[in-house]
Amino acid sequence: MASQKAMEELARQSGFEDLSFATRTYRPEYASSPDLRRSYRPQRVIRTSEIESTLRAKLAFTAGGRDREGRNILTIPAGKTENLSVDQLGDTLSYLTQSPRNGKQGHMYMVIIDLRGSSWKSAKPLLRTLQETVPDKVHEVYIIKPDAFWEKRRSGTGLRKEQSSVAFETTLLSSSSKLHQFAEGSQITQELGGTLSYNHNRWIDTRLEIEQISDESVSLNEKFDELEQDLDTHQLGNDIAETDGLIRQHETKRALLDNVAYPLIQRGEHLISSIKANEPPIPPSQNFSGSPASLPSQERQQVEGNVTQLKLRCSQLMDMWEKRWKELIQCMDLLEFDAGYQKVTNWVLGSGESYLANSNDIGDSVISCEILRKEHEEFELSAREVINHFAQVRELAKKMLQENHYASRDIKSRKEFLDRGCRNFALRMNRRRDIILTSLKFHKSAGECSVNLDDLFELLCSDSVLMYDYETAESMLRTLEEKAEAVAISSEDTLRDALAVQELMTSPMSNMRGDDVTQDYGKGIAHVRLTLDELRERKLRTDELCDVRRIKLQQLLQLKQSERDAEQATVWISQLRDATEHNLGDVGRNSEDIEALQQEHEKLETTAKSTYDYGRQFLQASLVLRRTCRYELTPNYQMEERLNSAWSEFSSAMAERGARLSVALMFHRSAEKLVQEIEEHRERYMREDLLEDLTAELIEEEIRRHSGTRQAIDKEYADTVAMGQALVDRMQLPPLFGENGAPNRPPHLIEESLADLEERKMAWERVWLDRDERLRH
Numbered sequence: 178m179a180s181q182k183a184m185e186e187l188a189r190q191s192g193f194e195d196l197s198f199a200t201r202t203y204r205p206e207y208a209s210s211p212d213l214r215r216s217y218r219p220q221r222v223i224r225t226s227e228i229e230s231t232l233r234a235k236l237a238f239t240a241g242g243r244d245r246e247g248r249n250i251l252t253i254p255a256g257k258t259e260n261l262s263v264d265q266l267g268d269t270l271s272y273l274t275q276s277p278r279n280g281k282q283g284h285m286y287m288v289i290i291d292l293r294g295s296s297w298k299s300a301k302p303l304l305r306t307l308q309e310t311v312p313d314k315v316h317e318v319y320i321i322k323p324d325a326f327w328e329k330r331r332s333g334t335g336l337r338k339e340q341s342s343v344a345f346e347t348t349l350l351s352s353s354s355k356l357h358q359f360a361e362g363s364q365i366t367q368e369l370g371g372t373l374s375y376n377h378n379r380w381i382d383t384r385l386e387i388e389q390i391s392d393e394s395v396s397l398n399e400k401f402d403e404l405e406q407d408l409d410t411h412q413l414g415n416d417i418a419e420t421d422g423l424i425r426q427h428e429t430k431r432a433l434l435d436n437v438a439y440p441l442i443q444r445g446e447h448l449i450s451s452i453k454a455n456e457p458p459i460p461p462s463q464n465f466s467g468s469p470a471s472l473p474s475q476e477r478q479q480v481e482g483n484v485t486q487l488k489l490r491c492s493q494l495m496d497m498w499e500k501r502w503k504e505l506i507q508c509m510d511l512l513e514f515d516a517g518y519q520k521v522t523n524w525v526l527g528s529g530e531s532y533l534a535n536s537n538d539i540g541d542s543v544i545s546c547e548i549l550r551k552e553h554e555e556f557e558l559s560a561r562e563v564i565n566h567f568a569q570v571r572e573l574a575k576k577m578l579q580e581n582h583y584a585s586r587d588i589k590s591r592k593e594f595l596d597r598g599c600r601n602f603a604l605r606m607n608r609r610r611d612i613i614l615t616s617l618k619f620h621k622s623a624g625e626c627s628v629n630l631d632d633l634f635e636l637l638c639s640d641s642v643l644m645y646d647y648e649t650a651e652s653m654l655r656t657l658e659e660k661a662e663a664v665a666i667s668s669e670d671t672l673r674d675a676l677a678v679q680e681l682m683t684s685p686m687s688n689m690r691g692d693d694v695t696q697d698y699g700k701g702i703a704h705v706r707l708t709l710d711e712l713r714e715r716k717l718r719t720d721e722l723c724d725v726r727r728i729k730l731q732q733l734l735q736l737k738q739s740e741r742d743a744e745q746a747t748v749w750i751s752q753l754r755d756a757t758e759h760n761l762g763d764v765g766r767n768s769e770d771i772e773a774l775q776q777e778h779e780k781l782e783t784t785a786k787s788t789y790d791y792g793r794q795f796l797q798a799s800l801v802l803r804r805t806c807r808y809e810l811t812p813n814y815q816m817e818e819r820l821n822s823a824w825s826e827f828s829s830a831m832a833e834r835g836a837r838l839s840v841a842l843m844f845h846r847s848a849e850k851l852v853q854e855i856e857e858h859r860e861r862y863m864r865e866d867l868l869e870d871l872t873a874e875l876i877e878e879e880i881r882r883h884s885g886t887r888q889a890i891d892k893e894y895a896d897t898v899a900m901g902q903a904l905v906d907r908m909q910l911p912p913l914f915g916e917n918g919a920p921n922r923p924p925h926l927i928e929e930s931l932a933d934l935e936e937r938k939m940a941w942e943r944v945w946l947d948r949d950e951r952l953r954h
Contacts, residue, residue, distance in 0.1 A: 223272040225384040228265075232381050236269045240375035241457050241474060242364030244287040248316055250360060251286040252369070253303055255295035263302055267310040274314040284475070285316040288345075289356065291369065292323045304343055312344040319359065321350050321369075363458050373457050383452060387480055390445050394483045397438060401490050404433055408497040413508045417516065420509045427505055431498055438491045445484035452477045503580075510577050511584055517570035518591055524563045525602050532556055533605050534694065539616040539678065539701035543624060546617035553613055560606065567599050605686050605694070612681045616701070619674035623708050626667035630715050633660040637722040650737065654730040661723050668716055675705050732802055739799040740816060746792030747820045753785050754827035757834055768849065771842045778838060782831055789824045796820065840904045847897040848934050851890070855941040858886060863944060887945055894938050901931045 225232065235254065242250040251273060253266075274286060290303055300320055307315055350356065353369045365371025407430060413420065456474055536553075540546035574592040578585055636657060682698035800813045905928060 223268060223275060225272070225381065225388050228268050228272060229381065229385070231265045231269055232272070232384075233378065234265070235377050236266050237273060238375070238377055238380070239273050239286075240366050240373055240380075241455075242360060242366070242371070242373050243457075244360040244364070246287075248285045248287045250289060250364060252289045252291065252366065254368075255290060255292045255299040255303065263306050266303070266306050270306065270310045274311045284314075286311075286314050287359065288315050288318040289369065290318060290320045291353070292321055293353070294323075296323055304347065307345070308343045315345040317346045317348065318343075319348050319350055319356065321353050321356075376455075379455075383448070383455075383476065386444075386448055387476055390441065390448065390480060390483055393441055394487055397433075397441065397487070398490065400433055400437075401494060404430060404494055405497065408494065408501050410501070413504070417509065417512045420505065420512055424502075424505050424509060427498075427502060434491055434495060434498070438487060442484055442487050442491065445480050445487070449477055449480050449484065452480065507577065507580070507582050507584075510573055511582065511588070514570060514573050514577065514588065514591075517566055517573065518595060521563055521567045521570060521595060521599065524560075525598060529560060529563070529602055529606075533602075533609060536609055537696045537698055537701070539612060539682070539698065539704070540620065541704055543617065543620045546613060546620055549613045550617060553610055557606065557610070564599075564603070567595070571596065601687055608681060608684065608686060612678060612698075615674060615678040615681060619671065619678050619705065619708075622667060622671040622674050623712060626664065626671045626712055627715075629660065629664045629667050630712070630719050633657075633664055633719050633723060636660060637719070637726050650730055650733045654727065654734060657723065657727060657730065661720075661727075664716065664719065668712065671712060672709065675709050679705060732805065736799050736802040736808070739795040739802065740812070743792045743795035743799065743816055743820065746788050746795065747816070747823050749788050750785055750792070750820070750823040750827050753781065753788075754823065754830050757781070757827065757830040768842055768845045771838055771845060775835075775838050775842070778831070778835060785824075785827055785831075789820070792820045793817075837904070837907060840900065840907070844897065844900045844904055845930070847893070847900060848930055851893050851897050852934060852937055854893075855890060855937050858890070859941045859944045887942075890938075890941070894934070897934065898931060901934075905931075 237251060237253045239249055239251050244250060251270075274284075288307065290300060292300060304318065307318065353365075356365055356369055356371075360371075362371045362373075364373060366373045366375050413423075452474060456477070538545075538549060540549050571592065574588050574595075577588050578592070582588055679702055682696070682701055685693060685695045687693055796813060796817050799816075800810065802808075803810050803813055
């Protein structure tokens with residue numbers, strides 16, 4: 178206790194009573210050793226994990242803020258250091274200010290010692306620790322005075338001696354608000370009156386993650402070196418199995434990049450984004466190019482350096498991996514191409530060539546052609562696998578050439594040989610198939626033509642056509658034409674197929690090497706020509722018989738048609754006769770009506786005459802045909818007799834109707850004239866006034882003239898009545914009634930005209946008698 182008081186007294190006398198304090202690690206001998214205060218211990222790289230517990234005590238921290246000169250701000254809360262050793266604080270300061278691993282010069286720091294909540298005694302060991310550990314990193318120290326009033330009064334000159342013993346400037350601030358003179362509020366933490374948000378534990382976790390990424394990067398680089406050495410090889414397999422093993426082994430080498438490197442890079446990029454998001458804003462006064470504040474933080478630079486280096490190594494290794502992969506794949510492609518090439522060429526030059534070289538039979542019937550077709554289909558089925566394999570080999574070669582394979586020249590040469598050879602082989606195989614199918618088609622056409630010839634010949638050998646009626650002859654001719662057309666079509670098809678198969682058999686062909694391998698189809702060509710000659714001879718004989726039968730049938734049809742037309746003319750004339758007889762009673766009502774009936778009568782007579790003439794022409798033609806075909810002539814004579822009889826009856830009816838119409842026209846014209854004269858005289862007599870002073874001579878002369886008029890009218894009346902009565906009597910003669918029993922035209926129409934004429938005559942006579950009596954008296 179006495180010793181403690183003595184030490185405090187000594188400190189008071191020396192002017193350091195404000196900084197004197199007793200801790201379990203503080204050594205008072207430092208006060209009498211100015212050399213120790215001016216020196217500092219050499220720094221070593223301190224890992225976050227080594228002092229994690231000390232760092233979490235928050236003895237000191239850097240929140241990322243900068244002063245107005247761009248220097249980093251380091252804050253020491255004095256209240257946190259009273260119960261800890263100087264070594265822990267020194268380790269914390271050394272860790273916070275240590276230079277980065279890349280060897281670049283570290284930053285200078287503005288240190289803030291916050292004595293609020295503490296006492297002046299805490300400042301002295303803090304300054305000593307700064308001097309001993311990081312004197313070259315500290316530019317200036319700002320000490321915020323304690324809050325207690327009595328502590329403010331005792332500050333005085335207590336720090337002058339200690340200030341003179343450190344290598345940096347020290348400034349006392351009465352409050353934290355004075356810090357705004359040296360740094361903007363956005364760069365000062367909220368605890369010191371600024372706006373900068375800072376989470377100490379998150380900052381430590383970030384530093385731990387940075388160290389972990391750095392350690393993993395170092396370890397990964399060692400593995401990268403091993404991977405690079407493994408990839409730097411050009412070993413290729415001698416066969417497909419060995420090359421496949423190398424490819425599988427090579428695929429596993431990429432796992433280091435996919436499963437380790439790329440996830441680590443993603444972690445680093447995520448960490449960079451997190452650090453960047455928590456960095457304080459750049460002060461406007463320092464937001465220019467080259468300003469320390471505009472540069473990324475030390476933590477971000479460290480992570481970005483690791484990530485950039487990892488990306489570069491990954492890119493290099495991936496390029497090496499891809500190059501090696503391409504080399505192995507090209508080797509595998511070449512081996513597969515070689516195997517496929519050999520398989521295709523061996524089969525084409527072996528089994529395929531053997532089949533085509535020994536195939537020159539085209540068959541001699543439909544059955545033999547079907548057998549050849551099935552054999553060829555079986556061959557094509559076996560060739561299909563090779564064709565598919567050829568397509569794969571060709572596509573593989575095409576891909577290899579597009580990818581600029583290291584053996585492109587040889588691949589291109591063999592691909593061209595394979596294309597040319599397989600194309601020639603396919604042409605030969607297709608040509609063989611076409612020959613077989615065309616031969617099959619030829620034999621089918623020849624068989625069909627033979628059957629059609631047999632059918633037509635059988636038809637031509639049927640019974641004579643003399644007994645055929647018109648419908649049967651027409652049907653027979655139609656059947657004949659159909660069968661003849663079927664023969665013609667099948668003959669054309671047979672000839673066309675024969676020419677096609679001969680052309681195929683004589684076409685030149687070459688094999689895979691380009692040698693001429695045209696088959697000798699002489700036997701097949703001779704068979705085709707012989708078959709054609711036989712069919713041609715049969716067709717010529719059948720065509721001759723067919724022409725004869727066709728002419729006979731056509732003559733028979735023409736004969737039947739002519740006789741049918743002549744018979745039809747007879748029927749029409751008979752019908753016209755019946756119509757004429759039916760209309761005999763129709764003599765009209767007046768002269769105009771009769772004139773119209775006469776015109777119709779003349780037209781009907783002309784039409785009937787034309788029909789009669791056509792009928793005679795048809796009978797004449799049928800007579801010629803019967804004589805030509807040596808048929809019986811009696812039917813023709815009978816038809817002619819019926820036609821003439823019908824025409825005679827029609828002519829009689831037409832003459833009777835013409836006579837009646839003429840008489841009726843004369844009667845009506847005479848009656849109309851007589852009626853007109855009677856009416857004129859009657860009206861004149863009725864209007865006439867006789868003079869009373871007429872002389873006897875004048876009266877006698879008038880009576881004579883008057884009597885002459887009556888005599889003329891009486892004579893004309895008698896003639897007209899006689900004509901009408903004669904017509905009435907003529908119309909009573911048969912045929913008077915129509916088919917339905919009704920009168921054809923009632924005769925009372927003429928009788929009415931006669932009665933009307935008689936009535937008018939009597940009226941006129943009364944007028945005449947009256948005038949005659951007046952003249953005589």
